[in-house]
Amino acid sequence: MKKQKISIAIIAQDEADRIGGLLKSLNFADEIVVVDSGSRDGTQAICQNAGAKVIFNKWPGYVAQKQFALEATAHEWILCLDADEEVPEALAAEILRVVDAAGPDVGGFSMPRLSRYLGRWIRHGGWYPDRKVRLVRRGRGTWQGVNPHDKLVVAGRVGNLTHPFLHYVYRSISDQVVTMNSFSEVYARQGHSRSGWFVVAGLFHALGKFVECYLWKLGFLDGVPGFVIAVNSAGYVFLKHAKRWERRLSEK
Secondary structure, eight states: OOOOOEEEEESSOOOOTTTHHHTTTTTSSSEEEEEEEESSSSSHHHHHHHHHHEEEOOOHHHHHHHHHHHHHHHHHHHHHETEEEEEHHHHHHHHHHHHHHOOTTEEEEEEEEEEEETTEEEOOOOSSSSOOOEETTTTEEEEETTTTEEEEEEEEEEEOOSSOEEEEEHHHSHHHHHHHHHHHHHHHHHHHOOOHHHHHHHHHHHHHHHIIOOOOOOOGGHHHHHHHHHHHHHHHHHHHHHHHHHHHHOOO
């Protein structure tokens, strides 16, 4: 049986403090492509020194940038990753095994994602197993979704891998707040502005999100980090609604 070659597609911008961990975990790959949207912290040099092919592409949004990176690779199988992720040895071995055995009906594979936040691996609150389709056969996958929430849609059967890839999700609570603010801005710009009642609805939606994360999905089992996650998840939901309403004020 012919050994299948694997490409890695990564998007990055100003990730010098953490992309090195990802690159060190990719020694099983035959090609690493990093699409950089204008880093100023030396990210490109780190990637080039690790043997990656670095391509500049001005930021077009999450979905379009990931599609650009996917299409910039050369081999039959492509593993799509973010700069704050890593591939443990167990998952790498599983990937090598399944791509060699995959029949022509298989278009891709999903795998669980295990996130680390505030010094702890988070296994509750809706954060795990958090399955993602990230491994795709050439020509069988397309990045879709509404920015900033993207997903890889595959034509054909999707297999399930058992070992997780790792996600170092936020550098700190402040980093999470910055991300929440950025993502809620993107959401607010993409839809129609709403009346003041939309903010009231947002409050109830936010309360429901807290209950979902902390109680229903057992976030309390993750200790203080689980509580922080639930509170911030609720805050993000409320921000989305409030900013959509704020647009109405500016339009008036």
